[in-house]
Amino acid sequence: MKSHLRFCLLALLASSHGVNDFIAGWMLGGGMPSATGWDRLPWLAIYAALAFAGQLPVAWIMDRSPRRHPWLIGALATMIGAAATWKISPGTAIILSGVASAFCHVAGGAIALQLPRGERAIGWFSAPGILGLTLGGWLGSTQGPLAGWVALLPVALLMGCLALRDRWPKVEAMGNPIPTPGVDAHDGLMLLILLALTLRSAVWDLVQVARTSDPHLLFAIAASAAFGKVLGGWMISRWPTVRHVSLTLIVACLLLEFARQSIVGLCAGIALLQSTIPASIVLLHRSFATSAARASAYVLGLTVALGGLVIPLRLDITATLLAVAVAAVLLLWWSIRLPQPQPAG
Template identity: 30%
Template sequence: MTTLRSRPASGAAPIAVLAAGHAAVDLYQGVVPALVPFLVAERGLDYGSAAGVVLAATLLSSIVQPLFGALTDRWAMPWLIPAATAAAGIGVGLAGLFGPYALLCAAVALSGVGVAAYHPESARLARAASGDSHTRMGWFSLGGNIGFALAPLLVGPVLAAGGLGATPWLALPALAAALFTAPVVRALAARAAAGPAAEGAGAGRRDDRAAFLWLSAVIGCRSVVFVGLSSFVALYAQQRLGRTDSAVGTAALFTLFAGGAVGTVLGGWCAARWGRVRTVRLSYAAAVPAVAGLLLVPGQVALYGFAALISLALYVPFSLQVTLGQDYLPSRIGTASGVTLGLAVSVGGLAGPAIGLLADHTGLRTALAPLAVLCALAWALARRLPEPGGAPAGPVAPEAVAAVPVAPAGRAGQP
């Protein structure tokens, strides 16, 4: 049985390039929430309508992402990675040019489809290049988190200077990343296709659909918490601190996103020592007091401090959940990646307008309070998760990690 560590495609350099491309794509997931304060100020949107823009970016994306995953389970589609990167940027670039609300939503939906098309194939190539290492997969996920974190830093100065009409400038990182990553993606795909024949990822292992459903429920809870906070934490910070300038909100959003960079790397480190499932459980347990502190403890230092703790707690399990999903459905790695990554944004996007409408009637603090309860629910659901292969939720031996088989990129689970 061929393992990823025996493939020539594995190595740190390809992971670094894929991580850079991941940063460019997930930049546009962070850009949409960062647009919300500017849409409220310049277009006069209420909370519900602003949340609808976030929904437009996530709903169609969440629907088509599992479909892209299923397609990449059967056919190698490496061309999707640069094409999807470009689409993610172009959609956001067009968003500020349209006055009608429907066209604005259509533009961010195009960006969302680009994000959706990117993730299943890139997650497969990243795992192939990682040698099935949790640490290297953590670095790949770190790229996406860095992109998220940079989004408000990019959006704030550009739109403060040029207004919503300056959004075409926001498309440049995506276009540059598409050109930069395309040669490496082609090389990885060619090496995987030319490498030694491997058994399918499901050989010798059965799909654990019950565990995958429990994991999906956990990810759904996380999605509502993260998307809800990322949509409204900038406005919440302005209200709590009695400020109207965008810098306060941008700083809060950056803190929420930037802590994810540390959390993702920390997640790989913790998983290698304590196991993925135990790490996931502890992370959601820590998220409960962190969200409560953000809403209840007064002061600027507390607000930013608890935002950073929330980011750590929600991002430590992020890449671990992706690989858990792949291991729970070893015969359908692309589908598993599409579903887990799609749920990471879709359920939260659906819940966003409800949070916005509640905030319009009761205030932001009251509307965000149920998010702490959802963190507790995620912890309770995570207690139902088994370690893949029946392994205990304890330390993972490096030799055991190295021996996990994964199908060649672009052909996982093909009959």
């Protein structure tokens, strides 16, 4: 694949992710007509169930499809429908936005992994989401209901996807699991990775909730998270091991516990914390023979949905950081004891 074509495809994927989260953030950030925070709570739960937990059945469907880009096109069309129906029925718009989000995350992540230098591509794909969500949420809380011009964003992306419909990569064959006596142990290692990522998501949610009163700091955190995801794609292309992810989580926890009162320490900790997202998607896909769609759904969907449960539980951030650190140390210890799984394929 030529470099300019890869750039165009990756730009479409990353922009689709950013626009999707931007629209959802604006809808959920205060734009519900005549709604209090309590009135919005059920819609937040419905959106989270569709957008995050819904990624697992979406991945199951996509694994049975020969091409992924039609699902991304469908996600963009659904985004347009969500924006178009907002003034008529906000509830319907939120449901459509949740469905679009599930398909956008899984299809986009799976396609990004299939591009040349897929490790770095998944980092670039995942980065714009938090920027779009933060900007959309801020506009929702300050500007009110969703503006009509927003529908033009997915329309432009849809036209770009259709123009390149013959250039999208086909689904690559899944690698076979490593046929060694330690395969069950490697399955346990994969579950421990998902546990650590779930706790990571909980920490991220707690940091966001604690800093919502300062919009400047909130945007600084979002920019750090986006940079961390790009960094994570680069790092996993250089050091594609579970040990690297474990050590990154440990350092992130230390920074967030002991240096989070400093803006530099906080942003550095967030960047390292979020860098484990693309790294883990690559590990699940390449080293544990998980399909690209399911690897994206596990990391971008399942762990986020489970990690979000920390908000109603009102857990302490220090205790949650300790849990992440313990999981990361166990992950490091286990990965040292076991032979490292080699990339599948």
